Amino acid sequence: MTRVVIHAGFHKTGTTSVQSTLRANRALLAPHLRVYLKADFEALTDATRAYCAAPDSDEALSAVGRYAMRFFRRIARDDPRPVLMSCEDLSGHLPGRRRHPGYHAAPQIMSVIAENARHRFGEALDLVFFFSTRDSDTWLRSTWWQNLRSTRLTDDLDRYATRPEVATDLMQTVSAVAEAVAPARVVSEPLDLSRDRPEGPLTPLLDLVALDPEIRAALTMLPPVNAQPVAGLDEVFVALNRSALSEENLREAKKALRRIANEQGQ
Secondary structure, three states: OEEEEEEOOOOOOOOOHHHHHHHHHHHOOOOOOOOEEHHHOOOHHHHHHHHHOOEEEHHHHHHHHHHHHHHOOOOOOOOOOEEEEEEEHHHHHOOOHHHHOOOOHHHHHHHHHHHHHHHHHHEEEEEEEEEOOOOOHHHHHHHHHHHHHHHOOOOOOHHHHHHHHOOOHHHHHHHHHHHHHOOOEEEEEEEEHHOOOOOHHHHHHHHHHHHHHHHHHHHHOOOOOOOOOOOOOOHHHHHHHHOOHHHHHHHHHHHHHHHHHHHHOO
């Protein structure tokens, strides 16, 4: 039996912290767990985001299946170690990014990935999809901040909240994925719960792969990554995005302010 756990989202729910910790502990985990992060299947995430942007394209959906199978073919079927994939881009684009819609395409994407996993591993497959979630208000503010820092978004939070592409119900998406991938299991846990568990938001994934307690105890845990600074930079970034600064100068200004805020937070 091959246990495959796919951590496919969502953005801004502790995923970067999870992946940073997995990356930092890869050598320790290797004898017990096969870890795959975005760099290991980037062609697949390119395809999932392309399909998210063009959900009516049969060609884009076929590409998701093609690259999923190419990835799964690299995974030995006779290796007893569980498989853990983690990348939020498997669910599509961050909602609000360049006006791309939310996770409307996630159920179809996961269905195609599940179909190809079954084709590769057959009856020996034990497939689980995991989604980290967050309460809607906090998640909306966090996606707003991420888009503020990464793009030239000029909306304040109130205006951003009215944009239809960010009106995403995470638990509704989880339910739709569960229906689409059955009989594979779908598990979810809110960040507010997982962050207080022994290994933080990585904990539910370690539970799903049944990692040995001694190995878990030896993990090097990292502090949260990519969290929003508490220095009130959001309104400053709105003003910067609305300014006449060139793209290069805007990037440098944001970078400098984030560095100062992080140093102050430490």
